[in-house]
Amino acid sequence: MDSQGSTADDDSPAIKETSSSFKKFHGPQSIGELKRHLYGDKQWKIAGNSIASVTTSVIPITVICNNLSKNWQTLLNFSYNTNDKERNEVTSLVYIIQTIVDISKLLDSDSLLLLPAFNRFVRLLSRIAMLPIVDETLKNDAKCARDTFYQLFHLLDSSPHLMKYLTHAYEWTDKEQFLDLPTRRFHNTIKKEGAILYETLLYVIFYTSNRACMFTVFEENDLDSYPNILKAFVRYIDHYLKITASSSNIPDIFFNTIPYNLAAQENLSLTWNLVDKTVIVPAFVAAGYPKAVLEWIQIPQLKVEHRKALVSIIHNIARDAKGAIELRKEDGVTVLERIQKEVIADVDESMHVLFYMAYTLLAREDQIEQHVKLENPLLRNIFTNLLINAITACFSVLEKQGMSQSGFHLSELLVVLEKLFVSDVLGKYLLDIQLRSDASTVINYTKTFADTLVACRGALTDGDKRGILACESLINIIWSISFYNPDDESNDDVKKQLSDFRSNLKSHPELILVLQGLKDNQNDAAKCILWNLNPEQKQISDPVLPYSGLNRKSTLKPEISIWISASGTTPDLDICSQLVNALKKNSSNQYVVLVNNDDTSWEKITETIDEATIVLFLATDDYYTSRYCRQAAIYTTNCNKPFILLWPYQEKHSCMKGWLKKLAGKNADPVPFRKEWLINGTETIQLVNDIFDVIAERTSHRFETKRDTFLEGSQPGQQLKKTTTTRPSAINSVVCNIA
Known part of the structure; x- marks a missing residue:
């Protein structure tokens, strides 16, 4: 037989x-x-x-x-x-x-x-x-x-x-x-x-x-012709994991090699490798993978090979902008926090790194900062491994051995570091981790990133999507670090790295040429890096002089112009649109309201700030993570331009952290408002009045609203009439202008 x-x-x-x-x-x-x-x-x-x-x-x-x-x-x-x-x-x-x-x-x-x-x-x-x-x-x-x-x-x-x-x-x-x-x-x-x-x-x-x-090598939309296959994969794995788990422990494929187990695991492996190709991830998002994988990874009976595949799939989907949005909609951060103990309990350190890479891409910066503040040695070890992989991959590029190292493509690692370096707390935490190339030499990360950008700059024009992403992430990391001020540092090692980074512009001619070339090709990030690091060198950064009425001939006819600085996300732009309508509807004055966002060129941003009478910063979470918005805020303060921080109540954590907290000042709070105030008559008028109160105080412009009239030269807060409101007026909690 x-x-x-x-x-x-x-x-x-x-x-x-x-x-x-x-x-x-x-x-x-x-x-x-x-x-x-x-x-x-x-x-x-x-x-x-x-x-x-x-x-x-x-x-x-x-x-x-x-x-x-x-x-x-x-x-x-x-x-x-x-x-x-x-x-x-x-x-x-x-x-x-x-x-x-x-x-x-x-x-x-x-x-x-x-x-x-x-x-x-x-x-x-x-x-x-x-x-x-x-x-x-x-x-x-x-x-x-x-x-x-x-x-x-x-x-x-x-x-x-x-x-x-x-x-x-x-x-x-x-x-x-x-x-x-x-x-x-x-x-x-x-x-x-x-x-x-x-x-x-x-x-x-x-x-x-x-x-x-x-x-x-996949091209965009390559899998769009096979939606039925991807949806079938979801149902197939969903059935395998849920039905098998409900009846018994999911078999370990290394000891139970019947075709059913092998086929299911190979399908997970195939999906893992496909979503590693970022260009085709949208097809998996459309097929319902974000919701499905978050359900699967919570199954207690998962074996290590299944969990690692699912963690990797989540990480790769999170690298795609739409994928990250869908994962957040399905409460991906909470799910990952829920399974953290099971993942960390496994001895596979590579899975620990993958898990925190996925978590980093989905979580807010302040959520990650909370983990750092707990001083968990395991987290420091994970971030150390992340840095080791990233720096090793950079060295691989410098040695002309390609962009992959230890199973990771350079872009996978850099896109996570890019997210971390947005936060000053997390960026400096990473810079404080010391890696050595030998027994005595500490690796300078900022110099390594700069050298790698010089070495792989050609990928920006001739590389595949992952090569382009790696270069863009390097530029954004350098851009974030360029915001850091060495004089603010108490940690000598971090202070030295930041000081050395700035000196690299003078001692690293290849880097200067690369940034200058990118600047000439209208790369706004390169322009901003040069402006941050060398504001005194006109030939590099071509900075605009501090604001004065004679800086640039105004093209704005009205006597007052308001610039609203916002991120380019849809929710923020929706708020801006309603705010613009509210300002115009509740004022009889002639003035201009301009809105800039992440899609606006750096030249247009600086020109608009110079023309504006006052700047309104819409201080949301998305504003905090936008390098363009941070750059605009720095430029505004350098020009001694009056500004107001508008703080949405529903994002109460956004203004009280990092660079926005410094911008607000130690003894001043932002102007608070709720989005619904923009569509409620009484509250809208009160909010607009609060804003115009500040404009009158800061600019001494004659300005009429439907509530009262501000007289040119009047004292701050002086007004002919004042209405009462059910909420505290924000006039006394306006941010200070920080030069």
């Missing part, structure tokens, strides 16, 4: 006699014979509890399958189509997979599934796909890798029986059959063998697609 429980004697004299015709094995001939036996009218029927054939003997097909199994290692050496010029081992593999997928359409009640010889050959498909020549061919032929990936995805998409199985696997079989337990009835055996066949085929398709995708 073989592993399938059959008593068929494959070494019978009849088989030996028939097999003599196969002494010289020929793969295409055997595959062709197999197809001829199985196509056309149904040939294999169930008669009672035995196998019977209508038109032919059971021996020939058994011999065919036995010969295919016996010679499985040579099957890829043959050509299975007429175009020999494009033939290679991978095209032969795809043809064989296609043949078995076509045969699998005949399932239903056919007893072909009960032939042990056929099942044995099908199970060998995975070993054929794992032959070293397959991986070698895919690695050395990018076109072949891409073609193979799409051929297999098209095969899956155009096979209704496999797609139905993916989305309705629970209708085919139950958990006991998947776990390979004995079955009582013959038709249940058909279902069981059918499930095993399908799972084996899916495993081979997933595995080969996975290997092919690793060597494929």
